[in-house]
Amino acid sequence: MNYTIEILRRQNRDVASYRQIIAYTTDDTEMTVATLLKTLNANPELTDCEGKPVAKIEWECSCLQKKCGACAMRINSKPRLACDTKLGDFRDGKIILEPLKKFPVIADLVVDRSVMFRNLKNIGLWLEKEARHTKKGEDIAYESSRCLQCGCCLEVCPNFIPGEEFYSAASFVPTARVLSELPKKDKADILKSYVDKIYKGCGKSLSCRDVCPAQIDIEHLLVNNNAVAVWKRSIK
Numbered sequence: 001m002n003y004t005i006e007i008l009r010r011q012n013r014d015v016a017s018y019r020q021i022i023a024y025t026t027d028d029t030e031m032t033v034a035t036l037l038k039t040l041n042a043n044p045e046l047t048d049c050e051g052k053p054v055a056k057i058e059w060e061c062s063c064l065q066k067k068c069g070a071c072a073m074r075i076n077s078k079p080r081l082a083c084d085t086k087l088g089d090f091r092d093g094k095i096i097l098e099p100l101k102k103f104p105v106i107a108d109l110v111v112d113r114s115v116m117f118r119n120l121k122n123i124g125l126w127l128e129k130e131a132r133h134t135k136k137g138e139d140i141a142y143e144s145s146r147c148l149q150c151g152c153c154l155e156v157c158p159n160f161i162p163g164e165e166f167y168s169a170a171s172f173v174p175t176a177r178v179l180s181e182l183p184k185k186d187k188a189d190i191l192k193s194y195v196d197k198i199y200k201g202c203g204k205s206l207s208c209r210d211v212c213p214a215q216i217d218i219e220h221l222l223v224n225n226n227a228v229a230v231w232k233r234s235i236k
């Protein structure tokens with residue numbers, strides 16, 4: 001099968017972006033986009049469809065097992081993990097790789113996602129006091145802990161604008177674990193942040209749920225968080 005891989009390239013923050021198209025032939029439909037990028041980068045003689053040399057393609061990866069979220073990028077306009085996207089998905093052989101759009105581009109497919117971590121810090125999402133692991137909160141805590149902080153949910157969230165007040169699913173998913181483990185008397189600050197930074201801005205459209213590569217039950221976590229933070233009920 002002949003593939004054309006179009007990559008939105010930008011060597012650093014100070015230069016304009018451009019598109020580069022590279023041809024690649026393989027019968028391995030199980031090959032992932034992550035392996036494809038590694039293979040292309042391993043060829044020092046690589047040229048594009050116009051015969052121009054291809055500079056090393058910048059992208060991020062760590063686990064290559066859908067566990068770290070580092071390789072998130074836009075693949076044919078959808079936010080996906082490169083290590084979880086197989087060439088067999090592209091029947092027409094056209095693959096378009098672009099960086100996530102909601103974050104500043106560092107180079108090529110690498111973006112600065114530090115806003116997600118700043119938001120977690122702003123909510124105060126860490127345990128300083130004694131945490132209680134209860135049978136009741138177990139499922140919530142487990143589901144919440146599966147978040148990769150990949151940013152795919154922010155990419156499609158109509159209400160998330162970096163730097164603005166609404167923090168979106170990448171914040172409320174990890175919040176669920178802390179809410180399930182903190183005793184009621186120690187939750188006040190996090191509950192206030194949750195209402196201000198998440199509950200008030202979320203339109204509950206659940207586009208985030210549909211793109212989450214970890215297939216987290218985002219709706220369940222959102223409903224539970226709202227029940228605890230807004231309606232003052234206990235974890236279900």
Ligand code: SF4
Nearest residue numbers: 157202203205206208
């Ligand atoms: S439910 Fe909608 S508004 Fe709320 S975080 Fe998800 S995509 Fe954004």
Ligand code: SF4
Nearest residue numbers: 147148150151153212
């Ligand atoms: S909720 Fe899903 S899409 Fe959002 S950051 Fe976590 S793993 Fe990624």
Ligand code: FES
Nearest residue numbers: 062064068069083
């Ligand atoms: S490299 Fe870790 S999720 Fe893809």
